[in-house]
Amino acid sequence: MESFDVPDSTDWIGTPLAGLMQVEQAFRCHVCKDFYNSPMITSCSHTFCSICIRRCLSVDGKCPLCRALDQESKLRGNWALREAVDAFVKSRDAILRFATTPVTVSTPRSPKRKAGELEEPVQDAQNKRPRMTTRSSKAKAVEANAAVMREEVDVLESEDTPDYEPEPEDGLVACPICWTRMKPWQVDRHIDKSCSGSPQPQTLPSSSTTNNRGGSGFGSARSLFQNPPTPTKAPDRLPALAYSMLKDTALRKKMGELGLSTAGSRQMLEKRHQEWITLWNANCDSAKPKRRSELMHDLEVWERTMGSRAPTMSRAANMGAQIKDKDFDGAAWATKHDTSFKDLIAKARGSKNKAVQKEDEAGKTGELEPTPDDGRGINGTVIVPDLSKGVVVDLTGRHQANPSRQIRR
Amino acid sequence: MTVPFAAKRLGKELQKISNSLPPGVELVSAENFEEWLLDIKVLDDNPLYQNQTYRLKFRFGPSYPIEPPEVVFVQLPDRPIPMHPHVYSNGIICLDLLGQQGWSPVQNVESVCMSLQSMLTGNSKNERPPGDEDFVRVNRQRPKDIQFYYHDNDV
Numbered sequence: 001m002e003s004f005d006v007p008d009s010t011d012w013i014g015t016p017l018a019g020l021m022q023v024e025q026a027f028r029c030h031v032c033k034d035f036y037n038s039p040m041i042t043s044c045s046h047t048f049c050s051i052c053i054r055r056c057l058s059v060d061g062k063c064p065l066c067r068a069l070d071q072e073s074k075l076r077g078n079w080a081l082r083e084a085v086d087a088f089v090k091s092r093d094a095i096l097r098f099a100t101t102p103v104t105v106s107t108p109r110s111p112k113r114k115a116g117e118l119e120e121p122v123q124d125a126q127n128k129r130p131r132m133t134t135r136s137s138k139a140k141a142v143e144a145n146a147a148v149m150r151e152e153v154d155v156l157e158s159e160d161t162p163d164y165e166p167e168p169e170d171g172l173v174a175c176p177i178c179w180t181r182m183k184p185w186q187v188d189r190h191i192d193k194s195c196s197g198s199p200q201p202q203t204l205p206s207s208s209t210t211n212n213r214g215g216s217g218f219g220s221a222r223s224l225f226q227n228p229p230t231p232t233k234a235p236d237r238l239p240a241l242a243y244s245m246l247k248d249t250a251l252r253k254k255m256g257e258l259g260l261s262t263a264g265s266r267q268m269l270e271k272r273h274q275e276w277i278t279l280w281n282a283n284c285d286s287a288k289p290k291r292r293s294e295l296m297h298d299l300e301v302w303e304r305t306m307g308s309r310a311p312t313m314s315r316a317a318n319m320g321a322q323i324k325d326k327d328f329d330g331a332a333w334a335t336k337h338d339t340s341f342k343d344l345i346a347k348a349r350g351s352k353n354k355a356v357q358k359e360d361e362a363g364k365t366g367e368l369e370p371t372p373d374d375g376r377g378i379n380g381t382v383i384v385p386d387l388s389k390g391v392v393v394d395l396t397g398r399h400q401a402n403p404s405r406q407i408r409r
Numbered sequence: 410m411t412v413p414f415a416a417k418r419l420g421k422e423l424q425k426i427s428n429s430l431p432p433g434v435e436l437v438s439a440e441n442f443e444e445w446l447l448d449i450k451v452l453d454d455n456p457l458y459q460n461q462t463y464r465l466k467f468r469f470g471p472s473y474p475i476e477p478p479e480v481v482f483v484q485l486p487d488r489p490i491p492m493h494p495h496v497y498s499n500g501i502i503c504l505d506l507l508g509q510q511g512w513s514p515v516q517n518v519e520s521v522c523m524s525l526q527s528m529l530t531g532n533s534k535n536e537r538p539p540g541d542e543d544f545v546r547v548n549r550q551r552p553k554d555i556q557f558y559y560h561d562n563d564v
Binding site: 033034 | 414474509
């Protein structure tokens with residue numbers, strides 16, 4: 001199994017901010033347990049990720065939480081929650097680091113305040129505090145300087161990236177003083193009125209982090225202004241199809257129009273089409289819609305795990321899995337397939353006789369090696385896999401196996 | 410998004426349950442995202458289940474949690490199959506929660522374990538389901554393919 005470092009709400013347990021566990025739980029989808037991704041609200045006022053609720057509704061048409069009937073077309077976006085979740089996710093690492101660092105280390109920060117000025121807004125939780133405390137405790141600051149320096153290195157490393165970003169081609173220009181991006185005609189007025197006078201970190205479009213510098217409220221207003229909520233026009237949603245009303249050829253044609261593969265059984269076609277609609281429509285709800293090629297990639301993943309190329313879907317593989325099952329009933333299997341076994345035995349005998357004849361003919365030359373008897377085929381033995389599998393591994397060593405978590409704690 | 414959603418969700422569940430589990434539930438093994446083993450105990454003093462530990466086997470399909478996991482009791486020398494009018498002697502459990510109808514993606518491994526705990530706790534009948542012998546002898550189906558008829562709403 002791949003090693004996972006999965007952020008989870010339990011990360012807050014044991015920190016001074018244990019209350020954030022509830023906050024984080026409220027920000028996670030009940031179906032995928034991940035942070036809400038394009039949260040949608042149902043008719044019964046429950047919220048799920050767009051893709052999760054669409055999958056659920058396409059299977060049984062009921063809300064997973066209260067079992068009330070609902071339809072995909074009645075889903076509405078929960079934008080306020082989306083904003084809250086995105087903001088929380090953005091600052092989560094910083095808060096968690098803050099919560100897990102011993103207090104003496106995280107408090108003083110004063111000597112490096114200038115450098116801190118350039119930091120991302122998420123760092124504010126960290127350097128806000130020192131502003132108030134360090135002035136009165138210079139001595140403490142020196143004492144913990146080493147620790148701060150260490151942290152600083154981390155910070156600078158992660159802070160570098162924005163500089164290397166290419167100029168986005170959004171028709172906007174950057175303010176020469178604070179680097180905030182805006183329309184050309186706004187620059188003059190901006191410099192007169194609202195420029196903060198120092199370089200600001202660039203916020204990506206659709207980021208909803210409020211810029212809490214100075215607390216003037218300018219930050220958030222400005223960031224909303226310069227980042228229109230829908231930078232690209234959301235593509236149109238696809239309608240669901242009533243598969244039972246659709247003939248094979250019609251379905252194939254529809255899928256052809258959508259550029260989907262038409263391989264596999266009718267059932268597979270319906271499943272594939274359904275999955276594509278789910279992926280597509282969920283993408284329409286997203287603040288940052290993916291490109292079609294990315295969705296195609298997602299469909300490809302689905303195809304490998306659950307679709308036509310899923311390991312358990314093919315008949316042969318399915319049988320293999322059945323035989324390998326610990327509870328596999330050998331006797332029942334033998335009776336059921338008795339005739340085909342006899343058939344195989346007869347065939348095997350026939351080919352053995354032929355082989356013997358051939359061997360006799362070529363016997364004198366000694367060139368022809370007799371087929372090594374590996375116990376199969378010749379006398380019709382069925383290949384019976386090792387039934388004694390089912391390895392049990394004790395989990396007690398799990399925590400040690402994941403050192404990165406250990407350190408963060 | 411290259412990780413199929415079942416694995417992603419199970420990864421999160423595993424993270425959580427290897428940190429903390431409710432009393433009477435213990436993780437035995439979870440090597441992959443297909444099959445997990447857990448032990449459960451009934452914690453109150455129901456005489457039927459006192460001092461007993463039961464082994465549960467969870468099997469997850471690629472559509473988990475949209476589709477329910479397959480959950481059965483497993484018999485081992487020190488892990489009996491609990492006596493219950495909804496538990497067959499081969500470990501198959503008849504519980505609507507585990508069927509297509511009663512399952513909801515909101516459920517998880519932990520909640521299933523707790524439901525089974527409470528199903529056992531609330532039981533006072535020391536018996537197997539009607540037709541247990543026949544079913545155990547004849548059944549070759551996987552639990553999820555069996556069409557249970559949920560007739561008993563008390564448990």
